[in-house]
Structure formats: structure tokens, C-alpha cells
């Protein structure tokens with residue numbers, strides 16, 4: 001994918017060598033409510049505006065042609081504590097997004113996937129998601145992964161249960177369990193770990209997002225709220241990422 005687009009205008013604008021760019025970018029899209037409240041708008045308006053940021057970030061990644069996967073945290077397993085009205089609004093927004101974006105996902109050649117537990121999601125959302133996953137399955141471009149009703153601890157619980165069942169049935173020897181055994185049973189099986197984790201709205205925490213997978217991700221936090229996050233903010237994050245020395249526990253090169 002990257003090979004055909006290495007001279008893209010977006011890459012020139014960014015001005016960084018492709019081998020210094022993140023291949024998998026994960027984003028904790030936070031601050032929709034605060035963005036709206038600061039403007040005396042309903043929180044729902046912040047969520048609606050957040051969709052524009054999603055579009056802008058996907059478009060920028062597609063133009064760059066160097067990002068293999070973009071994972072967006074849309075709803076956490078803890079977000080069910082919110083008022084029912086807000087959750088219903090988020091479900092409708094997600095359904096609308098998946099329907100409206102389908103043709104764009106196909107045009108951009110994206111492989112669409114979702115991680116998280118399905119319980120609690122409306123039938124409409126699940127149906128539309130399944131349809132988009134199915135029709136984009138053979139696309140060759142960037143993988144777009146939405147984390148919906150996702151919680152990392154819940155993911156680990158599900159994974160441990162799967163492993164325990166395999167051990168109990170005799171198909172898995174406990175002595176052979178290693179890191180790959182776990183990685184390959186997470187919701188993110190087959191995906192690379194994020195190179196860069198971006199969080200908007202200033203909070204210095206990971207809020208139960210991809211705890212296993214972000215062990216060596218570079219973290220970049222901006223005070224900007226998600227609805228105002230645009231291509232130039234993504235590029236700022238990429239520039240900072242490019243300046244980091246990733247050692248993975250080793251020594252400087």
C-alpha cells in the first residue's frame with residue numbers, strides 16, 4: 001500500500017521519512033462533551049461534530065498511504081454508566097455513521113472491523129456493522145477498526161476463558177502457553193500492536209483501552225478536544241512520534 005503512494009502530497013506536507021511514521025495508530029477520542037459544553041451546546045452536538053474529525057483523520061491517513069491500521073475508541077465498556085439518552089444517541093450516531101460511510105469506506109478501499117462485546121449494541125447497529133465488515137472484507141487498503149463497547153480487562157477475561165476452555169478440552173497444553181497464545185486470542189488477533197496512541201482532551205490515562213497491546217506504544221496527548229482535532233493535529237503527533245527513540249527495553253542505537 002505504501003509503495004504506490006510514497007510521493008503523495010500529504011507525505012510531502014508532512015516532510016518525514018516513511019520509516020519514521022507509525023503503521024498502527026490508535027486514538028482515544030475524548031472531550032466531545034467538554035467541547036460542546038464550552039460552547040453552550042448539548043453534549044450530543046459534540047458527538048456529532050466528532051464524526052467530522054473521524055472523517056478528517058481517516059482521509060489524512062488514506063492520503064498518506066503509510067498507515068496500515070487506525071483504531072478508534074468509540075465507546076468503552078464503562079461508558080454504559082452514562083445517561084440512557086446519551087447512550088441511545090450514540091447508538092443512533094454509530095448506526096448512521098456506518099450506513100453513510102459505507103460508500104466512502106469502499107472508495108477509500110478500507111477494511112472495516114469492530115472490536116468489543118456485542119451485547120448492549122442495538123440490532124440495527126450490529127446489522128449495519130456486519131454488512132460493512134462483509135462488503136469491505138476484500139479491500140486492500142488501511143484497516144479501520146472501531147472499538148465499541150470495548151474494555152481491555154473484559155477482553156482479557158474473554159481471552160482467559162477461551163484459553164481455559166481449550167485447556168479443559170485437552171486441545172491446549174498449559175505448558176505451551178506464551179505471549180502469542182494470548183495475543184492470538186484477543187479481539188485484536190492478527191492485528192499489529194499500535195505504534196502510536198493519541199488521546200485528545202488532555203487526560204493522562206488510558207481508560208481501559210488496549211492495555212496488553214499498548215505495552216510499547218508511544219503516547220501523545222493533546223489538550224484539544226476531539227471535535228476540533230484535524231489533519232494538522234494528526235501530523236503534529238506524527239512529527240513528535242518520528243522524533244522518539246523506541247528502544248523496546250534495549251539500548252540506544
Ligand code: IPE
Nearest residue numbers: 029030031032033034035074
Ligand atoms: C468521548 O467524549 C466520546 C465518548 C466517550 C463516547 P466524552 O463524551 O467522553 O466527552 P467528555 O470527556 O465528557 O468531554
Ligand code: IPE
Nearest residue numbers: 028029030073074075076207
Ligand atoms: C474514554 O473516554 C473512552 C472513549 C473515548 C470511548 P472516557 O471519557 O470514557 O474516559 P474517562 O472516563 O475520562 O476515563
Ligand code: MG
Nearest residue numbers: 030031032033
Ligand atoms: Mg470523556
